[in-house]
Amino acid sequence: xxxxxxxxxxxxxxxxxxxxxxxxxxxxxxxxxxxxxxxxxxxxxxxxxxxxxxxxxxxxxxxxxxxxxxxxxxxxxxxxxxxxxxxxxxxxxxxxxxxxxxxxxxxxxxxxxxxxxxxxxxxxxxxxxxxxxxxxxxxxxxxxxxxxxxxxxxxxxxxxxxxxxxxxxxxxxxxxxxxxxxxxxxxxxxxx
Numbered sequence: 001x002x003x004x005x006x007x008x009x010x011x012x013x014x015x016x017x018x019x020x021x022x023x024x025x026x027x028x029x030x031x032x033x034x035x036x037x038x039x040x041x042x043x044x045x046x047x048x049x050x051x052x053x054x055x056x057x058x059x060x061x062x063x064x065x066x067x068x069x070x071x072x073x074x075x076x077x078x079x080x081x082x083x084x085x086x087x088x089x090x091x092x093x094x095x096x097x098x099x100x101x102x103x104x105x106x107x108x109x110x111x112x113x114x115x116x117x118x119x120x121x122x123x124x125x126x127x128x129x130x131x132x133x134x135x136x137x138x139x140x141x142x143x144x145x146x147x148x149x150x151x152x153x154x155x156x157x158x159x160x161x162x163x164x165x166x167x168x169x170x171x172x173x174x175x176x177x178x179x180x181x182x183x184x185x186x187x188x189x190x191x192x
Contacts, residue, residue, distance in 0.1 A: 041060055067086075
């Protein structure tokens with residue numbers, strides 16, 4: 001998922017803490033913070049829940065907006081750990097709410113899938129990662145899967161992938177290439 005970038009000097013060079021401080025009076029500062037971290041928060045949700053990642057990302061930033069005045073800088077100006085904490089709470093609330101709704105439907109004798117195959121389930125199936133792809137990713141060697149996730153999900157350049165994995169950029173390219181080749185041979189084209 002692509003999120004908009006913010007032009008201008010607001011996002012460049014300013015630590016997150018300064019953007020959150022400025023966002024108390026200037027909403028464009030929060031827009032810059034959002035542009036800086038939205039893709040990473042979305043990727044975090046996509047790895048954990050997939051089907052609702054966009055909605056949960058939006059909820060995370062809505063909560064961050066409401067609590068921006070309470071942000072305390074504990075990580076050299078970066079708000080990412082704070083945002084991930086909010087994201088974890090959003091995910092926990094979503095899971096808890098889903099369990100409550102499921103139990104209520106069971107007690108009332110309502111079907112658990114109210115929309116049926118031709119409604120929400122069909123949309124969810126099309127939007128969520130395919131089962132064969134998920135299974136193939138799980139079967140990849142850990143070092144190849146990590147390199148692939150950093151390059152494709154987090155969209156990091158090979159130099160940053162290499163730095164995160166403590167390997168050379170050429171080795172990072174090779175790991176990603178091998179992972180993609182394994183996926184191409186193990187996942188039917190309609191599931192890619």
